[in-house]
Amino acid sequence: MRYDVxxxxxxxxxxxxxxxxxxxxxxxxxxGIVRDNSRGQSVTHLDYEAYAEMAVPQMKKIGEEIKERWxxxxxxxxxxxxxxxxxxxxxxxxxxxxxxxDAIEACTWGIDRLKESVPIWKKEHAVDGTFWIEGEEAxxxx
Amino acid sequence: xxxxxxxxxxxxxxxxxxxxxxxxALHVQPNASLSDVYAVLRGMHxxxxxxxxxxAALNQEFAEWSTRVRDGDEVAFIPPVSGGR
Numbered sequence: 001m002r003y004d005v006x007x008x009x010x011x012x013x014x015x016x017x018x019x020x021x022x023x024x025x026x027x028x029x030x031x032g033i034v035r036d037n038s039r040g041q042s043v044t045h046l047d048y049e050a051y052a053e054m055a056v057p058q059m060k061k062i063g064e065e066i067k068e069r070w071x072x073x074x075x076x077x078x079x080x081x082x083x084x085x086x087x088x089x090x091x092x093x094x095x096x097x098x099x100x101x102d103a104i105e106a107c108t109w110g111i112d113r114l115k116e117s118v119p120i121w122k123k124e125h126a127v128d129g130t131f132w133i134e135g136e137e138a139x140x141x142x
Numbered sequence: 143x144x145x146x147x148x149x150x151x152x153x154x155x156x157x158x159x160x161x162x163x164x165x166x167a168l169h170v171q172p173n174a175s176l177s178d179v180y181a182v183l184r185g186m187h188x189x190x191x192x193x194x195x196x197x198a199a200l201n202q203e204f205a206e207w208s209t210r211v212r213d214g215d216e217v218a219f220i221p222p223v224s225g226g227r
Contacts (some may be wrong), residue, residue, distance in 0.1 A: 049218035049220060051154050054202040109177050119199070132156040134222040142159045 003051045003059035004078040005120070015094040019074040024096035028107035032091040034084045039138055041126040048081045048090060052062040055079065058118045062110055066095065069104045073097045077110065079120050090122075147172055149179060149211050152218040157196065160189040170211065176200065177207040179217055196221060 002018045012031050019027060034046050063075040076094045084090055093110045097103040122133040123141055131138040146169040153161045161183070170179055176198040184190045198205050201219040211217060 049155050049158075051152070051199075051202075051220065054199060054218070057202055116223065117204070119154065119218075119223055121221065121223060125156070132159075133220065134156065137222075139156055141156065 001060075001063055001074065002076040002078070003056050003063065003084055005055050005059075005081060006041045006078060007080065007082040010078050010089040010092050011093045012088050012094065014037045014091065015076040015078060015092050016096075018076040019094050021074065021096065023072070023098060024074065024103075025098050026100040026103035027094065027096045028100070028103040028110045029038075030091075030093045030107050031070050031089050031093075032111075034088050034090055035117035036086045038124055038126060038133075040127045043086070043124055043126045045086065045125050046084045046090070048079070048084065049121045049122040049123065050079065050081045055118050055120055059114065062117070063101070063115045065113065066106050069109070070095075070097060070102045073102060075106070075110065077114065079114075080120065081120065145172060146170065147174060147211055147213045147215075149213075149215045151165070151179065151183065152216065154218065155205075156221050156226050157190065157219055158172040160191070163187075164188075171181060173210055175208050175210050176205060176217065179211060180219060182205075 012029050016027050059077045066073050066075050074096045079091045095103050095107040124131045130141040132141050149168050151166040197220045202214050
């Protein structure tokens with residue numbers, strides 16, 4: 001198990017190494033990537049801000065929830081913060097399990113929970129301005 | 143006898159920008175709830191949004207607005223998290 005909030009570039013292969021073991025026949029990795037467009041506008045870069053002292057325990061909690069639902073799963077998660085360029089990885093969720101269906105379902109569940117309960121915010125720098133992304137809403141930044 | 147309760151408040155993301163500060167050291171009445179703390183802060187920083195647009199956290203855990211604060215608590219007011227589909 002590993003849960004990180006870091007300003008360093010993320011390495012999905014390294015996180016897969018954390019969850020891999022001889023009994024794991026499947027590893028599912030979700031990697032979120034900074035996209036060059038949003039709301040029909042070109043995006044230049046993103047800034048992520050975290051409440052790190054809360055974000056890491058919230059990630060651990062999600063890992064424990066996954067272990068309750070999929071007892072054979074192993075989990076690793078990492079979220080990047082600070083300035084991110086187009087094409088860089090912003091978030092990685094990695095789940096191993098004996099079989100693929102559990103790995104895929106648990107990984108999907110993990111990234112969905114992370115997006116709703118881990119206090120990390122995205123500031124989008126686009127050609128039409130700078131916005132905080134709050135759920136489905138983009139609110140102008142000051 | 144009433145002794146004020148000292149809390150540390152933290153703001154993040156858009157709320158940090160609207161408040162104009164990252165942290166605030168605040169003294170509130172004994173038995174003050176997270177709602178009461180936020181109301182005091184809105185009095186100090188009038189750009190802060192209504193409570194319904196915000197979630198509260200107490201000592202790094204999401205908390206109900208009715209939760210009472212205690213001396214030394216860390217309170218955070220949190221806008222909706224990053225989302226994406």
